[in-house]
Amino acid sequence: MTQSVVVQVGQCGNQVGCRFWDLALREHAHVNKKGLYDEALSSFFRNVDSRESDGGAHVVGGRIQHLKARAVLVDMEEGVVNEILQGPLREMFDSTQLLTDVSGSGNNWAVGHMTYGSAYREQIVDKLRKAAEHCDCLQCFFLIHSMGGGTGSGLGTRVLSLLEEEFPEVCRIVTSIYPSAEDDVITSPYNSVLAMRELTEHGDCVLPVENQSLVNIVDKIKHMSHSGKPGSAVKRDSTIISGQGGLSGAEKPFDAMNNIVANLLLNITSSARFEGSLNMDLNEIAMNLVPFPRLHYLVPSLTPLYTLADVCVPTRRLKPVLPFVSWNQEGWKTGLCSVPPVGHSHALLALANNTCVKLTFMELRERFIKLYRKKAHLHHYLHVDGMEQSCFSEAISSLSSLIEEYQHLDATKGTLMPDAPRLRIAR
Structure with missing residues (x-):
């Protein structure tokens, strides 16, 4: 069984990571009724109970104990991490x-990337190495961060480049x-935009999640569940309603x-943690879905996001035939x-490498240009050691080049060859 390490950077990264560990424990405890440390648990947890020579663990309060998460938690403002340690x-987790x-990084990419990235480089590398040493077969690093603030965007992408280096x-x-436009x-x-350049250069796969999309999803479900209409009550253990995720308050x-x-x-x-009729290796995501190294932004779609209390969700209807785009004729796993x-x-998760991300990137570029044209707040960045104005021009040039590559692929939409392969779905 292979193992993966989760690296959580910044306030958002640590909050999302905390939710992941809480839900992962629930999932394993739900399956692993005897509370034994097994291969499924070893993928993201390690057993530190030396008293149990058979590698077992026991369940207390519904959770399998004596486990340490395969994780590194980084934040230049200690509030969220302290909250996790008190929950x-x-x-x-240990020190x-x-x-x-x-x-904190003062919402400044340069402070996170340049200042803290240089000051804490050796400590970050040391913690990453120790996390890797606890793995028998390290397969993947999952980095979780946000793009809008300073630590998540700046230090998060610095950690990404260190992962590639080490x-x-x-x-x-x-x-x-x-971040959303508002x-x-x-x-x-x-x-x-400064972070985007780093993601394009150093990531194998990037899963872009728009904050506004999350807001819209939650608002829609809450509106539906509070409408009072028959059959609209959401089960308490549904995805969006399942406790604090290890945080207090x-x-x-x-x-x-x-x-x-x-x-x-x-x-x-899930395929890396549990058995299935068709398991998928995490390395196969990039291998099958990324035909061009820079175009590794995979759009995630997840369903169901909730379960109604008194309605059975019908089986999904699948199209019998799916055509492939001409530029990625074998991109299926x-x-x-x-x-x-x-x-x-x-549950169903789809990761799609398509050109729809171009619109998000174009909107982001427009918001960048609006600020940069006025040189607004630029001095806060240029006062940071190692930060030069050329960093901005190089970053926006990198983003524009990425958009052009997607536009080029968009132009091939109508040129699907007659003999292009088609996936036939068995019913």
Whole structure:
């Protein structure tokens, strides 16, 4: 069984990561009734109970104990990490996995990438190496971060480049939360575009998740569940309604949004954690879905996001034939896992490498240009050691080049060859 390490950077990255660990524990406890440490658990957890020579663990309060998450938690503002360490998941992490500061990055990519990236480089590498040493067969690093702030975008992408430098043969899958146009961080277009260049250069696969899309999904489900209409009540253990995810205090507005992203990661890794009729290796995601190295932005779609309390979800209808685009005629991989997410009878995750991400990137470029044309807030970045104005021009040039590559593929939509392969779905 292969193992993966989750690297959580910044406030958003650690909040989403916390949801992932909480839901993963629930999922394993639901399947592993005897509480024994097995291969499924070893993919993302390691057993540290030396008293149990047979590698077993026991269940207390519904959770398998004596486990440590295969994770590295990084944040230059210690609030969220401290909250995790005071919550029900506190035993899952130790000091060798944590790196925090107190001042934060001030919503400045340059501070996170240049200042903290240089100051903490050796400590970050050391913690990554120790996490890797606990793996018998390290297959993948999952990096979780946001694009709009300073630590997630700046230090997060610095960590990504360190992963490529230190572990060039290990797959790097990045989950990136993109800010909405109404983001309250005024410099988020700068941070996002500067981070985009790093993601394009150093990631194997990037799963872009738009913050506004998460807001829309949660609002739609809450509106439906509070409408009072018959058959619209949402089960309490559905995806968006399942507790705090190891954080203490009252439920926050973004808990449900983070929960959706955590479930996305659970679904991606299910074949790596459980048996199935058609298991999928995580390395095969990039191998099958990324025909061009720079165009590795995979759009995720997940269903169901909730389960109605008194309605059985019907079996999905599949098209009997699916045509392939001319530029990616063999880009298909299927994984079938026998264990659905807790609270659901079934689930489906689709990762699509298509040109629809171009619109998000174009909107981001427009917001960047609007700020950059006025040179607004530029001095905050240029005062950081190692940061030059050329970094901005290189970043926007990289993004424009990426958009052009997608536009070029868009232009081939109507040129599907008659003999292009088609996938036939067995019914």
